[in-house]
Amino acid sequence: MGIFDEIKMKMLNSGSRVMLFIGINVIIFLLTGILTLFTFLFKLPIDINALVTNYLAVPTYLPTLLYRFWTPFTYMFLHAGFFHILFNMLWLFWMGKILEEFLNAKKLTFVYIAGGLAGAVFYILCYNIFPAFAEAKIGSVAVGASASVTAIMVATATLLPNYTIGLMFIGPVKLKWLVLAFILLDLINVAGPNSGGYISHLGGGIFGFFFIRALQSGNDWSKPYENVFKPKLKLKVVSKNDHVNFRPKNDIPNQEMIDQILDKISQSGYNNLTKREKDILFNASKNHEEKEK
Structure with missing residues (x-):
């Protein structure tokens, strides 16, 4: 079996949406990097990173957003560097596997997509509401799966607050304390240089929390999505x-x-x-x- 067959099997035939999303993110990251290398070696007058940022990253400036309306979706599959994608994919793998096991693949998909959209909306709203971002909103854009991953993390901790995982140098930690620590760090860092990124995390986290709360009370927000993609029984x-x-x-x-x-x-x-x-x-x-x- 060739390497491409193995990748296809892991992404499409494993039945895991976690591996599918990791595969999509990694492929886009590698493709962008390869195109950047190609333009550098042949001195082509094309800035791949600028093109990706201009047309696929989500902006907060509303006039720009109006004619790049697809960006609240595309931004969640882009990353700004190796460590950015590395840590996002690690947390997606660890937390996503737990959520997928206790719910199902379709709900995991819904949380990833809807959580990413919620993060983008929260980011746009905050930058257009609070005076602190009045000047920055004109040129501010965001990329990354962080909002989607945070939505999955918070959803998992809300569903299974006492689920324990082992952390290097720390030992066993319950999910509720681990995720609470992440949310507090995001809140503190809103006042830092990467305000938009942390705000989008919070938007995704808010969605993940209320999605599980609604699910526990019998209101499944993902039902319309599941019904659309539900295969007919033969x-x-x-x-x-x-x-x-x-x-x-x-x-x-x-x-x-x-x-x-x-x-x-x-x-x-x-x-x-x-x-x-x-x-x-x-x-x-x-x-x-x-x-x-």
Whole structure:
């Protein structure tokens, strides 16, 4: 298997949206870097970074935003340097895997996209409301997946506040304390040189918090998105015997049963599932992985 086949398998065939988003971000970062190197070596009169910033980064100046209306979406897949993308992708991997495991891939996708959009909107609003940014808003732009990643981090900590992870040099830490520390640092740094970046983090975090709160109260904001991309079930009659048990082997349920369990998670959380319901989800996931191999 070639390297491109392996990358395709990781991004598209693994079933993980976390790996898909990491792949998209890394590919765009590498492509931008390669094009920049190419123009440098051949002394071409093209500034790739300027083009990317002008047409894909989200601006706060409203007249510019009006004719670059796509930028609140595109900015969340761009990065300004190696360490910028490195830390964003690491946190996306760590937190995204947890959220994807306890909810599902579609909700993870919704939180990433909607959280990034919320971060962009919050950033634009703050720069156009507060006098401190009156001069900076004309030329201010933002790039990065940070708002999307923060939305996922806060959503995960809100859903599983006592979930514990191990940190180097610190030891086991509960998610609620870890994410709270990140949010406090973002608040403090709003007064620093990268105000827009930290403001977008806060916008994404606010969305992640209220999304899970709404989910826990039975209001699933991602439902319209999931319904649009929900595949139709293909039914096949295998027997006319009314007494045949149609449940697949290894207790693997049909899609309707899985949807019912996911709806229960949306209403009351994963921890309120019965052991049998958790086993059903586990077997369904295992069966999906076997089919992908």
